[in-house]
Amino acid sequence: MLLQDVLKELRKAGIRLTPQRQEVLQALFDGLQGDCQPQSAEEILQVVRKRYPGVSPDTIYRTLATFQKLGLVREVNFRDGCRRFELVLQGGHHHHLVCLRCGRSRELPFCPADCLVRVQEYCPDFEIEDHAFTVFGYCPKCREENRNVFRETVEI
Amino acid sequence: MLLQDVLKELRKAGIRLTPQRQEVLQALFDGLQGDCQPQSAEEILQVVRKRYPGVSPDTIYRTLATFQKLGLVREVNFRDGCRRFELVLQGGHHHHLVCLRCGRSRELPFCPADCLVRVQEYCPDFEIEDHAFTVFGYCPKCREENRNVFRETVEI
DNA sequence: TCCTAGATAGGAAATATTCCTAGTTCCGTT
DNA sequence: AACGGAACTAGGAATATTTCCTATCTAGGA
Structure with a gap:
């Protein structure tokens, strides 16, 4: 499943796709590729700020919570006291x-x-x-x- | 294994057993009994303060980190953004x-x-x-x- | 194009965790 | 039993993390 398909599904589900949300998705998607490194909220924030410097931490947390409720994002914990998030893809x-x-x-x-x-x-x-x-x-x-x-x- | 045995082992390992540390151990031990409810640092702090009102959060975190390094305590995460800790006992x-x-x-x-x-x-x-x-x-x-x-x- | 429910930025607040330092204490040694 | 010192603690301050609030903005349907 590609990112484009995820976007389509979200739109179909009535979830508004703001540029910020798309960037969060992109960051999560990139984190999944190759290396499988779930990312902390702070890491995602830094990635999104490359394109949208003004984005607030609140937006990241809200977006992650929204995606989590949809089952699109999962929280994982590696015992270092840091919450990480990763994309959940079909068959993945x-x-x-x-x-x-x-x-x-x-x-x-x-x-x-x-x-x-x-x-x-x-x-x-x-x-x-x-x-x-x-x-x-x-x-x-x-x-x-x-x-x-x-x-x-x-x-x- | 009883709490007394844990204390003995710790002393043998050269770990100083202050009253605060013993209370932390007791709190973790109680959390394990019956219900198996790992506890957050805040919950442990409140328990220890019943006997030692002046104990600082720092002491709880330091003690937990010390015990974790010894393999006596394990951090568990339940995806609610809250770190919890539980005692690791032989055979448990x-x-x-x-x-x-x-x-x-x-x-x-x-x-x-x-x-x-x-x-x-x-x-x-x-x-x-x-x-x-x-x-x-x-x-x-x-x-x-x-x-x-x-x-x-x-x-x- | 217009409308509006829902999203955002930004700052402030709440919560969680760690750092720092002066003073205290456990415990092996005497 | 007292001593000495390395290890520990309290308390306050600093930092990190997460959430709240509200005025403003916008994605996307009509």
């Missing part, structure tokens, strides 16, 4: 592998679907909406750098 | 079922262990430290209340 369901040192994430194509089934059996009256599976640890690059830090510490 | 590994309306959580005894294995195969050089599996949706109570809200909305 995935989870995250997160480095606790550099904070970068990688897309995981695995989904604990069987667990979800067991959860639904465990709580039949609970209406499941969504789920998150996140793996934390240290990426190869940071492991290497950590080793250096350790060496330095020992040598001093 | 679990995940969360979270209501998006009332914010309350329930312990899930299932763990996507097979997914973890696949992740490790997918990224052999990544050092896995921890993982989180969280299911979001609406609890039976809130589903009932939502139905009422819906009725009211329609009737008006």
Whole structure:
């Protein structure tokens, strides 16, 4: 699904497409491409300000909340006390592998679907909406750098 | 594992056990019992202030960060923009079922262990430290209340 | 083109988190 | 039991994050 299709769907759903909202979408879309890096509100604000310098943080937060309600945007948390947001595209369901040192994430194509089934059996009256599976640890690059830090510490 | 054992282990690890820290531990421990409700820094602050009215937010955050580094405390996020913390006890590994309306959580005894294995195969050089599996949706109570809200909305 | 419900900017307010420093205290050693 | 010092705390201030308020503006349907 391309960004243009998302815009069409939004218009169809009666959501007004202001230039600011389109820029937020574009920023989220770019964040998803290639690297899969969900973005903080502040990061999105900076991207949108490149084209609309006067845009306010409030607009970013309002837009993200609107898109979240539509199921177009999802909030993800990497345990660094920072909320991040990412676009939800059809067929793009995935989870995250997160480095606790550099904070970068990688897309995981695995989904604990069987667990979800067991959860639904465990709580039949609970209406499941969504789920998150996140793996934390240290990426190869940071492991290497950590080793250096350790060496330095020992040598001093 | 009881709180006393945790205190012993901490002392053994060379961590100073001030009264404030013990109260933080107690608050986290109480939050884990029965209901499995991870707590925000503010909630923990209020609990600790019952016994030590002068305790500062900074102390709570510092203590939580210290315990987190030791692997004794884990940060969890329920997508309401609020960081929560819970005690990590041996043999107490679990995940969360979270209501998006009332914010309350329930312990899930299932763990996507097979997914973890696949992740490790997918990224052999990544050092896995921890993982989180969280299911979001609406609890039976809130589903009932939502139905009422819906009725009211329609009737008006 | 006009109309208006809904969106925005900008500033202020509320909330959450961290920094700084002087003073205090836990705890190993004596 | 008292001591010494590294580690810890309180309190206030600073910073970061998120939301609120309101006058103004605009996207998109009629």
